[in-house]
Amino acid sequence: MVRDPLAMRLADGDPRAPRELVERHYPELYRYAFAMLRDRPAAEDMVHDAFERALEALGRYPEERLRDMALRPWLYRITLNVVRNRLKRVREAPIEEAPAASASDEPDDSREAFLDVLAALGRLPERQRTAVVLRYLQDVPYAEISAATGWPEGTAKTLVRRGLARLRDLMIVEDKDGGRR
Amino acid sequence: MNKPFDDRAVERVAELLQVAERIAPPPDLASLVERALGGATDSFFDADSPIGPVYVAVGAAGVRYVAPAASAEEFARGYRRRFGRLLVEAAEDKAEDLKLRVSAALAGERIEVPVDLSETTPFQRRVLETVRGIPGGEVRPYVWVAREAGAPGASRAVGNVMANNPVPLLVPCHRVIRNDGRTGSYAFGAGQKIRLLEREGVSPRELAKAPYLATPTTGIVCHATCRDARRIRPENRRHFRSVGEATAAGYRPCKVCRPVAAA
Numbered sequence: 001m002v003r004d005p006l007a008m009r010l011a012d013g014d015p016r017a018p019r020e021l022v023e024r025h026y027p028e029l030y031r032y033a034f035a036m037l038r039d040r041p042a043a044e045d046m047v048h049d050a051f052e053r054a055l056e057a058l059g060r061y062p063e064e065r066l067r068d069m070a071l072r073p074w075l076y077r078i079t080l081n082v083v084r085n086r087l088k089r090v091r092e093a094p095i096e097e098a099p100a101a102s103a104s105d106e107p108d109d110s111r112e113a114f115l116d117v118l119a120a121l122g123r124l125p126e127r128q129r130t131a132v133v134l135r136y137l138q139d140v141p142y143a144e145i146s147a148a149t150g151w152p153e154g155t156a157k158t159l160v161r162r163g164l165a166r167l168r169d170l171m172i173v174e175d176k177d178g179g180r181r
Numbered sequence: 182m183n184k185p186f187d188d189r190a191v192e193r194v195a196e197l198l199q200v201a202e203r204i205a206p207p208p209d210l211a212s213l214v215e216r217a218l219g220g221a222t223d224s225f226f227d228a229d230s231p232i233g234p235v236y237v238a239v240g241a242a243g244v245r246y247v248a249p250a251a252s253a254e255e256f257a258r259g260y261r262r263r264f265g266r267l268l269v270e271a272a273e274d275k276a277e278d279l280k281l282r283v284s285a286a287l288a289g290e291r292i293e294v295p296v297d298l299s300e301t302t303p304f305q306r307r308v309l310e311t312v313r314g315i316p317g318g319e320v321r322p323y324v325w326v327a328r329e330a331g332a333p334g335a336s337r338a339v340g341n342v343m344a345n346n347p348v349p350l351l352v353p354c355h356r357v358i359r360n361d362g363r364t365g366s367y368a369f370g371a372g373q374k375i376r377l378l379e380r381e382g383v384s385p386r387e388l389a390k391a392p393y394l395a396t397p398t399t400g401i402v403c404h405a406t407c408r409d410a411r412r413i414r415p416e417n418r419r420h421f422r423s424v425g426e427a428t429a430a431g432y433r434p435c436k437v438c439r440p441v442a443a444a
Contacts, residue, residue, distance in 0.1 A: 010267075012254050012258070013253075013257035013261065014257070015225065015253050015254070015257050015268050015270050016270070018218060018222050018268075018269050019214065019218055022214045022218055023214055026213065026214055026217070027206040027210070030204075030206055030207065031204040031206075034204050035204065040207070044207060044213060047213075048213070048216060048217050051218075051221065052217065052221040053221075054221075055217070055221035055222055055267055056221050056266075059221075059222070059261055059264075059265045059266040060265045117194060117198060132198065133198075136195055136198035137198050164194060164195060168194050171194060
């Protein structure tokens with residue numbers, strides 16, 4: 001196993017390591033949360049909560065455990081849990097769906113298409129959505145998806161395959177229904 | 182339910198998904214990073230002190246830990262083991278004021294700095310708060326601290342609390358001495374304790390001879406470093422090795438410094 005140099009610096013007490021950890025993973029965890037929730041403030045909240053949990057846990061772990069940590073899948077696991085709890089809360093207390101926040105200020109065709117994919121993603125069953133987002137949006141290898149979710153790799157692959165097929169169906173239906181393009 | 186997987190539509194979906202940069206990170210990323218760090222880590226800075234350079238760790242409620250260390254890494258490791266929290270360097274602008282005040286307090290100036298003793302047990306906290314009230318230039322024996330903290334006779338337990346004082350100098354454990362008047366041990370060395378006390382105008386040699394002082398003009402016995410005792414004229418000074426000896430000679434304990442008879 002290749003050790004993460006940042007994990008070793010955390011174990012050694014390097015006081016710059018915690019900030020580097022947050023800086024290194026904030027963007028990708030934010031992308032994940034945004035893809036799952038399609039709401040900017042909610043995504044920021046989720047990533048904030050995930051990092052608070054992570055940093056508090058890292059403070060409590062013994063040195064040897066810190067040294068061997070695979071930080072990326074571990075952070076994903078925490079973020080997945082935080083997002084899942086949020087989705088559960090939203091389901092229990094249904095609120096009006098937040099409008100899809102814009103990812104940048106200048107809309108163009110491919111961006112619109114991308115937002116359509118995100119919207120369609122929102123209609124996937126949660127496990128498929130998680131698997132597809134991790135694999136394709138975040139480029140997380142199956143081994144790390146497995147580490148983050150606790151699913152066997154074969155399950156992760158199946159969920160991705162079914163998720164993609166479902167997405168395709170959803171988008172074809174949208175194209176037909178709306179004749180948007 | 183498994184439709185052919187390699188058709189163009191799926192490819193297009195996958196392609197779109199791979200352009201993850203389309204979800205731009207929040208524009209105020211730097212401040213979001215600081216906010217995430219702020220709630221879940223504590224900060225630290227270095228400072229000069231009479232016992233040499235030290236590191237100072239600060240949580241939301243105040244200073245939690247003061248200790249010398251060979252490096253910031255060593256200090257952060259020790260802090261993590263003891264407090265279970267990660268340390269990051271304090272942001273210059275935010276820490277400047279606190280850093281000045283802490284440095285002054287470490288140097289012995291009477292300046293209020295917030296101290297967070299929430300990690301300690303109720304007994305430890307009472308002991309530390311009691312010791313915090315011993316002013317510069319004065320000392321008190323362990324037995325006195327025990328009684329004032331509501332645990333009469335627990336001198337040894339007080340000694341343990343002193344040995345593990347998380348905020349030395351801010352809680353001046355060097356001003357707590359043995360019941361017989363000798364200065365005793367110190368987390369940073371017995372010699373260091375003597376130097377600190379001499380710096381504050383206390384004479385360890387005199388204390389070792391007689392930790393209590395009485396005057397026939399009032400018939401009162403005090404700790405030798407009590408503010409009132411130091412005003413006794415030289416010709417009126419009566420030295421005692423214990424409060425018991427003094428009361429046997431007809432003196433009553435001072436109501437200001439409250440020496441403990443059972444010393």
